[in-house]
């Protein structure tokens with residue numbers, strides 16, 4: 001009997017690819033342009049993203065920055081100034097994470113692949129086209145306010161439906177504990193966490209942890225190891 005997952009679902013941002021310009025750089029530029037003393041870090045911005053939803057990148061930033069400002073006793077208008085000064089992301093200025101291309105090829109040799117990525121669909125599609133991996137996935141679900149945003153399990157349910165696969169026959173690979181691990185587990189899918197520097201969480205325990213995409217370059221995959 002075949003055991004182990006029939007399908008591997010993958011996150012996109014900071015799992016398979018990342019922007020060529022770092023969030024820290026763009027945030028520094030935004031504070032500078034807005035003439036505001038920096039009052040939060042890129043890491044705090046990243047941690048706040050899964051807690052809000054936005055209709056556009058600007059709306060998302062505004063809500064994130066307002067939430068952080070509220071915690072820190074900063075006026076909302078200051079948050080809005082930084083959000084507006086933040087340069088728009090260029091979805092064609094992205095690159096693979098080390099080992100991502102090889103991991104995709106190797107996973108595809110043994111599994112059906114799908115993408116579950118939060119973000120505005122046309123923006124996310126432009127990244128896939130830039131990386132020339134639009135055709136790598138049997139199905140692609142973008143988490144939006146309409147479909148539900150990870151960690152909402154809804155995008156995962158959609159991808160399982162599209163594949164016709166039960167949750168226990170899938171694993172999800174992603175870099176975010178808050179959106180990928182929590183969301184996949186909420187949908188009954190085992191999570192493979194691509195561990196990020198210095199982040200840990202006592203409450204969220206992924207089924208598998210990898211530190212490098214090279215760990216997905218061939219059999220046995222983490223979920224095949226006894």
Ligand SMILES: [Mg+2]
Pocket residue numbers: 011012013014015174175176
């Ligand atoms: Mg990600």
